[in-house]
Amino acid sequence: MDRKEEIMNTALVTAIGSFSADIVIKNLKKNGIRVIGCDIYPGEWIADSSNVDSFYQVPYATEGKLYADKILEICEQEHVDAILVLTDVEADVLNSFRREFQQSGVTLCLPCEETLSICRDKRKLFHFLTSQGVGTPIPTLDLKETDPEALTYPVVVKPYNGRSSQGLSYIHSKNEMKAFLEKEDLGDFILQPFYKGSIITVDVVRKSDTGETAVVCRKELLRTPNGAGTSVKVFSDPLLEEMCKKIASILGINGCVNFEFIEGEDKIHHMLECNPRFSGGVEFSCMAGYDFVTNHLRCFTGEALDMRGPIKEMYIARKYEEYITKIEEEKGKDQ
Structure with a gap:
């Protein structure tokens, strides 16, 4: 109730x-x-x-x-x-x-404090999803516990609680890794294998007291250097959608969050992370037919979520537009 x-x-x-x-x-x-x-x-x-x-x-x-x-x-x-x-x-x-x-x-x-603690720490998220057997998470290790001699390159190094690709580095060789280890505070970094593939972003909204969940998937075709999609394809994938609903359930998600996956050459969706807030591209999902903003708010007001209708598969591109925000008065003008 x-x-x-x-x-x-x-x-x-x-x-x-x-x-x-x-x-x-x-x-x-x-x-x-x-x-x-x-x-x-x-x-x-x-x-x-x-x-x-x-x-x-x-x-x-x-x-x-x-x-x-x-x-x-x-x-x-x-x-x-x-x-x-x-x-x-x-x-x-x-x-x-x-x-x-x-x-x-x-x-x-x-989301609640416990859920945020897991989502904002990529190490915790990997171990949690692995223990639950869902999401096919990308293997994630503490950098300080890794042996540069035993790695298969390239690898990805980033902060355990990073955002928008800040602090992310691609390490292509053992020598590059040794140089990186000499200059950085290893306690803040994790290491993941490099997977070649497409970035799949999934907007998810879940109402924790009822379990109602809506999901919209998109493939990011063009992205900014900090990981925001500028050209995307919105699509339906029942298997991926059900997996996201299951992940949201075991994480105890309440409200709108964003899951990121790499769809590898093996066609498996390997989970990268959960961003516990609106994605930068949530407007794409709204344009495709589901209002994540209104339904996010409903998770905290007690109202029922809208039941998601058929999502329109479409390509959407973002552009920048200029606005005048303030006009300065002319200097020296008579008072």
């Missing part, structure tokens, strides 16, 4: 300069929700700052308590009911201040 439905009048959306912000803001507004936006950069640097009802510049999330305190201050000032988090580092920080937000009556629209 669903819990009592909660009324969401005002939502705070973080990092509104990110790829997913536009569709999140638009779809919240379609639901009659007042939207507050924030970002680490000033409003005139952010196109979507003019599309929210109020905008705030905030500290870097890496500043921890300073960032969390500012978000709490905004929530109190704007009477925020819920926070939608768009980047991993913000999820990490806000997750550690759950009690403060709960005491303030603000719903943090993130």
Whole structure:
């Protein structure tokens, strides 16, 4: 049985300069929700700052308590009911201040603390999925525990809690590995074998109290250097969709998350990671026929999820568009 439905009048959306912000803001507004936006950069640097009802510049999330305190201050000032988090580092920080937000009556629209702990640590995710026998996760080892002489190159090295391909390196030889080991703090890095293949991104929304789950898959044809798809093919794959539903269930996902896979030359989907927030390409899935933004919010209000209808298989390409955000007054103009 669903819990009592909660009324969401005002939502705070973080990092509104990110790829997913536009569709999140638009779809919240379609639901009659007042939207507050924030970002680490000033409003005139952010196109979507003019599309929210109020905008705030905030500290870097890496500043921890300073960032969390500012978000709490905004929530109190704007009477925020819920926070939608768009980047991993913000999820990490806000997750550690759950009690403060709960005491303030603000719903943090993130998976539970235990789920986040697994999803944000690629080592934990690999061992968890392996123990459950699902997902065909890519083997993941602590770099400090590996022997450069025993590896088959190339390999991939990245932070255990990395995001957007930050800190990712491809190591092609034993000599390259030895040079890397001499200059880096090994405690922060993991090692994975390099798999040649296509990146498959799957948007998943699950309501934990009922188990209702919706899934949309896409193949990323072109990507930015930090891993955001700019040209994709949305497709249906019943086997992959069922596997994603099972993974979401055993992880205890609540809300919208994003799974990434490599479809290898063996046609097996090898799971790379779970990003516990909207993907940068969630608008692609919305355009294909399923509103992940509205249904993400429903996971925290007690409303039932929409049952997914047939997804339209399609190619979608993203372009950039320019906006004037501020016009400076002419200097020296008579007052």
